[in-house]
Amino acid sequence: MSTAETCICFTAFGTDLLVNPYRDKNADFTHGVNFAVAGSTSLTSVLEGKKIISVYKQFPLYPARLVHDPSPFHLFNVCRNHVVELEVINDESQSNEVVWRWSTDLDSYYLIKLLFSNQSLNTPASTTITIYNSLLGVLKISGDLHSSTMASSFLFLLLLSFSLFLRPSVPQPTICPFEAIYQFGDSISDTGNLIREGPAGARSYAARLPYGETTFHRPTGRCSNGLLMIDYLASALGLPLLNPYLERNVPFGHGVNFAVAGSTALNSSFFAERNIHVPQSNIPLSMQLHWFRTHLSSICHTHADCARILERALVMVGEIGGNDYNYGFFQGKPIEEIRTYVPHVVRAITDGVREVIRAGAKRVVVPGNFPIGCIPIYLTSFPSGDPRAYDDMRCLRGLNEFAELHNSVLQRALDELRREYPNVVILYADYYTAFQSVLRRATYLGFDESSLMKACCGIGGEHNYDGSRMCGSPGVPVCPNPAQHIHWDGVHLTQEAYRHMSEWIVGDILSRIQCV
Secondary structure: OOHHHHHHHHHHHOOOOOEEOOOOOOOOOOOEEEEEHHHHHHHOOOOOOEEEEEEEEEEOOOOOHHOOOOOOOOHHHHHHOOOEEEEEOOHHHHHHHHHHHHHHHHOEEEEEEEEOOOOOOOOOOOOOOOOOOOOOOOOOOEEEEEHHHHHHHHHHHHHHHHHHHHHHOOOOOOOOOEEEEEEOOOOOOOOOHHHHHHHHHHOHHHHHHOHHHHHHHOOOOOOOOOOOHHHHHHHHOOOOOOOOOOOOOOOOOOEEEOOOOOOOOOOHHHHOOOOOOOOOOOOOOHHHHHHHHHHHHHHHHOOHHHHHHOOEEEEEEOOOOOHHHHHHHHOOOHHHHHHHHHHHHHHHOOOOOEEEEEHHHOEEEEEEEOOOOOHHHHHOOOOOHHHHHEEOOEEHHHHHHHHHHHHHHHHHHHHHHHOOOOOOOEEOHHHHHHHHHHHHHHHOOOHHHHHHEEOEEOOOOOOOOOOOOOOOOOOOOOOOOHHOOEOOOOEOHHHHHHHHHHHHHHHHHHHOOOOO
């Protein structure tokens, strides 16, 4: 079906005039004729044997614009993967070059559709081929289509989708009307709890400049030069930035941030049994959940009342668990032993998810771990003289494989939770892929190619990181252009890196959150 045919159908429907088909000989053609035939294609028989590759782009999402964009299409862009055809080629030999070009030059993820061919594309590692299920019945856009009828059906569904959203009288999808966010986690999400937790926290690096210098011009307790992903998520949902639980005399009407830098998913006793030291300031997930219960008791007095509050909230359980492995790695535990921690860490996370669901949460997001083999602290601590230990981006393969192990076990556990709670939306947030997306498109995104694996705030060595002279220590310099760096202090990312990761994460979450 062509664009013109689709427009005729919906225009007629909007004016209460239905166009009769040409083959209906007893029909009234006063107001026009419909010559369309189901299954028809614009391709001639000469072209039918051609191998045609179409490349599709998902529009990037910019959270700062989601709330303020007055255009009628911004809600569409938030809640649906806005997919358009970028390029069509009919020479299969060009396919890999085309995939490389689009995948490295655009701020997006891509779908590759191979028509009229049984062959699969040899796609580069930087391209993510994803099954998108949010585009009105187009459950699978990637794959082989072997006939013009199937190709036409695909185009019909694609055009139908766009027609539905372009027609003003059709209700637009809306952002979920979240009234609050409840965040659990560690330094990836802490907006100020650690620096208020006690004397040790008050002396932490995050309590002093240059932390916070870019956006707040003062330290806020965020382990970055500015905003974190949770800040961008709150902005995208039209909510104020979350206040940390330990901050007094601040409003919590739109949620609470319970995350604490350095926190673990497991209780400290787990590490003590294995001769692993964790800081006294460690606030494990179990304590954060205790804070959560205490907070609920202050705003609702019955389970039903609390459930009504939580069903209108988004609950973020993580990222957490990374420190459980960090403490082991940096105290010399072999990776074989640390692998045995994974089931325990994942169980602690899923137990936390169960608790918030039992309290009444209906939409829960659980992020996975980062590719730790790409982080300066790990690259500095575990260098290898074997070139095979590194991937094409100079990340340590073994450590990234460990992060993938955690993420795969976590995702399987979330599948079990979905079966246990079929009426709750439980989403996995893929921080691993979001980070890799930023790293592989770094030059396009404006990052300095020569500094991709270097800390902006740091000193010494190949990665500008020295654990004995951390960012915030006297004499440790800050790069003049943090926005051109992915890594902030060798452990955490810059605001700019978090912003780009957030574009990926926010779009992914909102496209699957099942707004009603």
